[in-house]
Amino acid sequence: MSGISDTERMITLKTVEGTLFDVKSSIAKDLKTVQAFIDDSDDDVTSPIPLPNVFTRELSRILDYLNNHHRFRSGIEKADEEMARYDAEFAKSMSHEELKALILAANYLNVKDLLEFLNQTVADVIQNKSVEFVRNFFGIENDYTPEEEEKLRNENEWAFNGVEQD
Amino acid sequence: MTKRINYKNDLPNELIMEILTRLPVKSLMRFKCVSKSWFAIISNDSFAKSHFERSASSSHRILCHGDGELRSIDPDLLFHKDPHTIKLSIPYSLSAYVRIQGSCRGFIMLQEFPDLVIWNPSTGVNKRISYDHLSPGNLESGIILDSFMFGFGYDARRDDYLAIIVWCDVNGRRFLEYFSMRINKWERVEIALPRPSMDAAASLSSPGYYLNGAIHWDTSSDSILAFDMIEREFFEIPLPEPLGKEFMSCCLELLGGFLCLCVWRESKKTEIWVMKEYGVASSWTVYRIPESNFDPLYFTKSDEIIGFPSLGGLAKYDEKGELRECMENWNYEYHFWMYLESLLSLPSSSGIAWKEE
Numbered sequence: 001m002s003g004i005s006d007t008e009r010m011i012t013l014k015t016v017e018g019t020l021f022d023v024k025s026s027i028a029k030d031l032k033t034v035q036a037f038i039d040d041s042d043d044d045v046t047s048p049i050p051l052p053n054v055f056t057r058e059l060s061r062i063l064d065y066l067n068n069h070h071r072f073r074s075g076i077e078k079a080d081e082e083m084a085r086y087d088a089e090f091a092k093s094m095s096h097e098e099l100k101a102l103i104l105a106a107n108y109l110n111v112k113d114l115l116e117f118l119n120q121t122v123a124d125v126i127q128n129k130s131v132e133f134v135r136n137f138f139g140i141e142n143d144y145t146p147e148e149e150e151k152l153r154n155e156n157e158w159a160f161n162g163v164e165q166d
Numbered sequence: 167m168t169k170r171i172n173y174k175n176d177l178p179n180e181l182i183m184e185i186l187t188r189l190p191v192k193s194l195m196r197f198k199c200v201s202k203s204w205f206a207i208i209s210n211d212s213f214a215k216s217h218f219e220r221s222a223s224s225s226h227r228i229l230c231h232g233d234g235e236l237r238s239i240d241p242d243l244l245f246h247k248d249p250h251t252i253k254l255s256i257p258y259s260l261s262a263y264v265r266i267q268g269s270c271r272g273f274i275m276l277q278e279f280p281d282l283v284i285w286n287p288s289t290g291v292n293k294r295i296s297y298d299h300l301s302p303g304n305l306e307s308g309i310i311l312d313s314f315m316f317g318f319g320y321d322a323r324r325d326d327y328l329a330i331i332v333w334c335d336v337n338g339r340r341f342l343e344y345f346s347m348r349i350n351k352w353e354r355v356e357i358a359l360p361r362p363s364m365d366a367a368a369s370l371s372s373p374g375y376y377l378n379g380a381i382h383w384d385t386s387s388d389s390i391l392a393f394d395m396i397e398r399e400f401f402e403i404p405l406p407e408p409l410g411k412e413f414m415s416c417c418l419e420l421l422g423g424f425l426c427l428c429v430w431r432e433s434k435k436t437e438i439w440v441m442k443e444y445g446v447a448s449s450w451t452v453y454r455i456p457e458s459n460f461d462p463l464y465f466t467k468s469d470e471i472i473g474f475p476s477l478g479g480l481a482k483y484d485e486k487g488e489l490r491e492c493m494e495n496w497n498y499e500y501h502f503w504m505y506l507e508s509l510l511s512l513p514s515s516s517g518i519a520w521k522e523e
Contacts, residue, residue, distance in 0.1 A: 100175035107181055115184075123188035131199045139176050140201050152199050155290065158252045159196040 011038070012048040019056040020048055027066050032110035051109070057098070058105035065090060065114050091121045096137055128164045183207060187217045191225065191288045191507040214509040218271060225507040226422060228464065229254075229274065229287070232500030234262035238287055241422075241464045241504075244472060244480060245491050257285050257292045266501070268318035270376040272508025275318035275329060282329050282345075284318065288507045293514075295329055295345050299352065310334045317374025317381035321395045324348070326513060328395065330374065330381065332357070342398075347512045360402045364391060375420035378444045382425060384418035390425065406439055406450035420504065422465030436460035438471055454487045463502055 009025040013034065028034050038045050051059065068086055072079040094102065099122060106115045126134050135142060144152070153160060177185075186194060186207065194217070198205045207213055228244075230237040236254040243249035256264060260278050267277045276283040280298030285291070300309060313334035320327050324346075331343040342357040364387045372384035374393075381393045382403070388411075389402040409416070409429065419426045427439040436455040443449035459476035466472065470490060472482045480496040483489055 097175055100177055103177060103181060104175060119181075119184045120188055122185050126185075127189055127193050131196060134197055134200050138182065138200075139174070140204070142200075143202050144199070149199055152205075156195045156198065158254075159192050161252075162250060163196070 011045065013059065014048040014050045015054050015056045015059050016052060017056050019059075021059055021063060023063060027063065027070060030066050030111055030113070031062070032112070033108060036110075053108045054105050055101070058102050061090075061094075061102055062106060062109065062111060062114060066111070069113070087117065091117075096125075100138075128162070130163050130166055133166050179203070179207065183213060187213070187220050190221070191509060194509060195288065208509065209511075211511060214511065218506075218508045218510055222271075222506060222508075223423065224467075226464075227287075227505055227507055229266065229503040229505055230500050231264075231266065231503070236287075241466070241472070244464070245482070245493055254287050257283055257290075258294055266373060266503045267316035268374040268376055268381065269503065269505040270318050270320050270327065272506050272510050273318065273327065273512070274503070274505055275316065277316055282316075284327070284329065284347075284512060286508065286510065287505070289509055289511070291511050293347070293512055297331060297343070297352070300331065300333065300343065310336060315372070315374070315383055317376070317383070317393065319374070319376040319381045319393070319395045320379070321346075322379055323396045330393070347514055350514065355398075357400065359391065360389075360400050361387075364389075364402070372418065375418065375425070377420060377423070377425060382418060382420070390418055403441075403445065404447065406447065408450075408452075409437075409439060419462060421462055421471070422467070422504070424465055426462065426465065428460075428462050430459055434458040436462075438462050440465065453483070453485055455483050456487055457481075464504065 010022045011025055011028045011034070013021045013023055013028075013031075015021070023031075025038075028038070034049060034051075037049060069083065072083040072086070091099075099118065103115065103118045103122070106118060126137060129137075134140070142149070182204075186197070189197070194208050198208050226241050228239045228241050230239055230251075236256050238252040238254055239249050257276070258281070260276055260281070260283065264276045264278045266274060267282075268275045272286050272288060274285050274287060276285060280296050280301060282295045282297060284293045284295070300314075310333070313332075315330075315332040317330040317332075318327065319330070326346050326348045328347075329345040332340065333343065334340050340357055340359065341354055343352055343354050345352050364385060374381040374383055376382075379395050380401075381395065383391045385391050389404045392401050392403055393399070394401060403425070405416070405427065409427070412431065414430045414432060415428075416430075417428045419428055421438075421440070425441040425444065427437075429437040429439065431437070434457075436457055436459065438453040438455065440451050440453065441449055442451050453471055455471065455473070457475050460473050460481075461476070462471055462473035463480075464472045466482075469485045470482050472480065474496070475481050475492075478496070479492055479494045481489060481492040
């Protein structure tokens with residue numbers, strides 16, 4: 001790592017609950033919403049940047065993900081394996097509610113790679129699941145009448161074969 | 167423990183769509199039942215297009231036609247005991263003699279005089295087009311019936327699909343008869359093949375293989391005949407020079423998204439020439455299968471070739487010509503056709519996708 005350089009500048013972020021996080025500016029670059037705020041500011045940003053839509057739990061997870069990925073990318077041997085293992089653990093450690101909350105936060109902060117990963121994770125979770133499971137997962141109400149739903153199921157019978165039990 | 171503020175984690179539609187574009191067609195067809203708004207998202211044409219663009223390279227399926235039945239198989243499950251074959255009903259109760267003449271972006275074109283049926287087996291959407299105006303009784307100058315060449319392809323510039331029939335009249339004039347989904351009627355232009363010497367060869371009826379914006383036909387000349395969907399003209403792709411001229415047969419196939427030539431020689435070996443980069447002559451790569459009269463079926467993502475040995479069964483060879491897997495019981499009296507899965511619907515002049523009950 002170089003001595004005096006931009007990468008060591010710290011940015012402070014403040015969550016909804018008022019918790020402060022000190023973040024290296026190299027990490028903050030991955031939070032594109034934050035970076036845009038910094039770029040748009042005329043002067044150097046010294047006071048904490050408020051994130052009115054982001055809770056402590058989510059920001060903490062996002063920073064954990066970014067810090068680890070930066071570490072993996074900085075050239076440790078066997079980084080790919082370690083990263084895959086980390087990613088798997090990261091995904092598994094969250095409940096469905098937490099997963100969705102993290103997607104919303106990552107979307108608001110515009111953390112592209114993490115969002116791709118989370119979207120793929122959810123897609124993998126729901127791919128072979130039943131319609132009821134998916135409704136539950138996304139909190140969606142069924143607005144079909146029983147007849148309408150039956151007709152739709154019959155038309156696409158083949159798509160219901162081999163579905164995982166809930 | 168601090169009290170959390172209650173909030174709903176409901177994902178807005180744009181985020182749900184990002185997740186849905188990553189799902190296979192089967193899941194999406196099932197999830198149309200989740201709610202009416204999900205039905206609308208999944209049936210939406212732009213969603214279908216971005217889904218197709220994202221998944222096109224991984225959504226191959228094999229249509230298996232025989233015994234009056236149509237089945238769809240996942241090529242990655244060909245050697246599994248239960249390949250989860252899906253039975254399909256032939257639309258319009260076309261007979262068992264129906265021929266597959268082309269496929270493109272999830273649509274398959276079935277042909278049985280006087281009908282062409284454009285059909286998406288994944289969504290069921292289909293459209294019937296009659297070509298009975300090309301029957302001998304309806305034309306002034308006689309047409310040569312067995313000169314018909316069929317094809318189906320996508321015109322990316324006009325976002326349109328064309329069903330094509332190329333035919334010859336008794337005076338040797340060649341015509342391109344084409345049906346655009348958007349214009350919704352037959353139109354005809356006189357057209358010439360790239361070289362007069364291709365004329366005799368082009369009367370062999372081979373289905374049209376759509377790839378990369380062009381339809382390709384097998385002819386017995388020394389190049390592949392192709393039709394550019396945007397420029398609406400013929401061109402040719404020369405056969406690889408190292409192929410030589412000493413072979414018993416050379417057939418054009420479309421395997422796993424690549425133009426391939428299946429060559430049977432006296433030497434009791436089969437060569438599969440794969441054009442790894444479309445249009446690049448130097449990219450022809452030859453796979454030598456140590457069997458005679460091997461009939462290829464599919465080219466996997468791991469560069470392996472699956473096909474039918476002449477003595478029966480199913481076999482998989484790797485790029486070095488080594489046998490990786492084989493299966494004894496496989497009924498190969500069927501016809502096979504590779505297609506892509508998609509949720510796409512046909513554009514129409516009235517903006518409504520057709521569906522037959």
